[in-house]
Amino acid sequence: MYRRDWIAHATALAAGLMLPTLAWSQVRWSGQPFASGVASGSPTHESVVLWTRLQDPRFRTTTGQGAGTLEVRWELAHDAQFKQLVQTGKAVASAALGYSAHVEVNGLESDRWYFYRFMVADAVSPVGRTRTFPAPGAQVSRVRLAYASCQRWEHGFYSAYRHMFLEQLDAVLFLGDYIYEYPGALDAVRKVSGGWVESLDDYRARYALHKSDPDLQAMHAACPWLVTWDDHEVQNDYAGLQAGDSGLPLVNFADRRAAAYQAYFENMPLHSRVLTQGLAGMAAGAEMRIYGSVPYGRLTTIYLLDDRQYRDPQACTKGGRLGAGAVNPAYCDIWNDPARTLLGVGQERWLDQAFAMGSRGWNVLGQQTVFGQRDYRPGAGQSLPNDGWDGYPAARTRLLQSAQRHRLANPVILGGDVHANWVGHVKADYARPDSPSLGVEFCGTSISSRAGSNEKMPERLAENPHFVFADAERRGYGVVELTPTQLTTTLRVVDDVRRQDSGISTLAQFVVAAGRPVIERVA
Numbered sequence: 001m002y003r004r005d006w007i008a009h010a011t012a013l014a015a016g017l018m019l020p021t022l023a024w025s026q027v028r029w030s031g032q033p034f035a036s037g038v039a040s041g042s043p044t045h046e047s048v049v050l051w052t053r054l055q056d057p058r059f060r061t062t063t064g065q066g067a068g069t070l071e072v073r074w075e076l077a078h079d080a081q082f083k084q085l086v087q088t089g090k091a092v093a094s095a096a097l098g099y100s101a102h103v104e105v106n107g108l109e110s111d112r113w114y115f116y117r118f119m120v121a122d123a124v125s126p127v128g129r130t131r132t133f134p135a136p137g138a139q140v141s142r143v144r145l146a147y148a149s150c151q152r153w154e155h156g157f158y159s160a161y162r163h164m165f166l167e168q169l170d171a172v173l174f175l176g177d178y179i180y181e182y183p184g185a186l187d188a189v190r191k192v193s194g195g196w197v198e199s200l201d202d203y204r205a206r207y208a209l210h211k212s213d214p215d216l217q218a219m220h221a222a223c224p225w226l227v228t229w230d231d232h233e234v235q236n237d238y239a240g241l242q243a244g245d246s247g248l249p250l251v252n253f254a255d256r257r258a259a260a261y262q263a264y265f266e267n268m269p270l271h272s273r274v275l276t277q278g279l280a281g282m283a284a285g286a287e288m289r290i291y292g293s294v295p296y297g298r299l300t301t302i303y304l305l306d307d308r309q310y311r312d313p314q315a316c317t318k319g320g321r322l323g324a325g326a327v328n329p330a331y332c333d334i335w336n337d338p339a340r341t342l343l344g345v346g347q348e349r350w351l352d353q354a355f356a357m358g359s360r361g362w363n364v365l366g367q368q369t370v371f372g373q374r375d376y377r378p379g380a381g382q383s384l385p386n387d388g389w390d391g392y393p394a395a396r397t398r399l400l401q402s403a404q405r406h407r408l409a410n411p412v413i414l415g416g417d418v419h420a421n422w423v424g425h426v427k428a429d430y431a432r433p434d435s436p437s438l439g440v441e442f443c444g445t446s447i448s449s450r451a452g453s454n455e456k457m458p459e460r461l462a463e464n465p466h467f468v469f470a471d472a473e474r475r476g477y478g479v480v481e482l483t484p485t486q487l488t489t490t491l492r493v494v495d496d497v498r499r500q501d502s503g504i505s506t507l508a509q510f511v512v513a514a515g516r517p518v519i520e521r522v523a
């Protein structure tokens with residue numbers, strides 16, 4: 001029943017940063033050590049990762065000496081009062097990993113809710129609630145998932161999470177842009193401290209700022225999260241090891257990316273195995289593998305993709321500049337190059353193998369952006385964004401061919417990035433309007449990040465008839481409820497993102513029958 005979690009300890013040791021560990025009773029705290037709250041994630045049918053981060057690393061020992069690591073106690077229980085303990089132990093929070101603690105709890109009962117908390121000195125963390133998923137072969141009648149993305153601090157409050165808290169969810173899929181690297185914004189609702197985010201300390205401070213939001217903290221504590229990233233966790237529009245188009249070039253981009261990836265690990269409930277070669281390896285350009293899949297009984301398999309780390313640079317951006325742009329493929333020689341990839345060769349191979357073992361119920365892909373083609377030029381010719389799937393058409397075709405080859409049941413693609421809701425049918429060939437639909441797509445709006453207006457949406461929907469709905473003016477999240485016979489997706493939007501006490505409403509609701517990839521609007 002008792003186990004020690006030495007993940008951070010081992011990582012620090014591998015990096016040559018090991019220092020003596022202090023017991024919790026030896027530490028004096030000048031502030032609230034759990035100011036970033038608690039979180040859980042990476043759930044399976046028998047395990048979950050518990051997370052916290054100590055926010056006062058300037059502690060002093062009773063002898064007046066500083067230290068590099070701390071022991072943090074943790075408890076997992078069946079009840080919120082912790083009278084029915086399931087497991088307890090000690091985690092290590094090290095300076096090498098920003099005083100974060102990751103506890104990988106194994107050997108749990110499947111399909112069950114648990115409560116957890118952390119303790120250091122005389123401080124006790126908020127209580128978190130988490131769950132394991134049903135066993136892979138179990139019959140499941142329902143699952144409720146929220147998908148969210150893009151939460152720029154300066155653009156508004158995270159009131160959407162206050163309402164998401166009431167949705168009775170089994171898990172949250174966060175699909176990228178958890179933080180932003182910018183030094184501020186015009187007409188800011190909330191201010192950020194510091195300038196451009198480029199160093200490890202910068203990234204740590206920006207995560208601490210975002211995680212200070214009480215509504216975000218409450219949602220992290222409500223249920224497990226499955227997370228992936230997009231570009232702003234590092235730099236706008238970066239591609240692999242190529243820099244994007246924002247931030248002052250004061251540091252080597254590979255160093256900046258390694259710092260950003262480390263800060264992401266420090267602040268997310270992720271398994272230690274994502275650090276494939278430890279901190280030293282990541283600093284040398286090694287991957288941080290965050291893509292993967294997990295079954296939820298026989299009802300669905302959830303896949304999380306990474307379309308940033310392994311991609312080729314964007315094609316034909318105007319003026320040869322770095323980053324994204326709108327492109328007419330007729331004037332871009334490499335647009336259809338079959339060698340170009342968005343996911344990388346290794347991830348594509350893994351996904352093809354995962355599709356071969358996909359669920360017979362629903363197969364939900366959580367990834368960063370819009371999947372279907374969006375031509376912004378009415379009539380003849382095309383104007384396509386080159387930063388997402390449109391800019392990598394051969395890679396999109398390979399994914400679709402893999403789904404067809406393995407007869408993937410009921411594909412559902414969720415996305416973010418574009419700060420707008422897009423709802424549509426996944427087509428076998430977007431160049432042919434009469435092409436069969438293979439699945440459905442729900443790309444979500446942002447939690448707070450600004451977007452444009454709906455002025456041109458009617459003509460864009462007419463130009464791209466595989467989409468049945470789009471809205472750029474409202475902020476919020478989506479809720480997907482799956483049963484063996486039906487998918488229901490509800491688009492929830494806040495009344496005013498500039499108000500912390502904003503109300504919420506349903507923008508639209510759609511259903512899809514199992515075995516029939518046709519979207520029907522019901523609200």
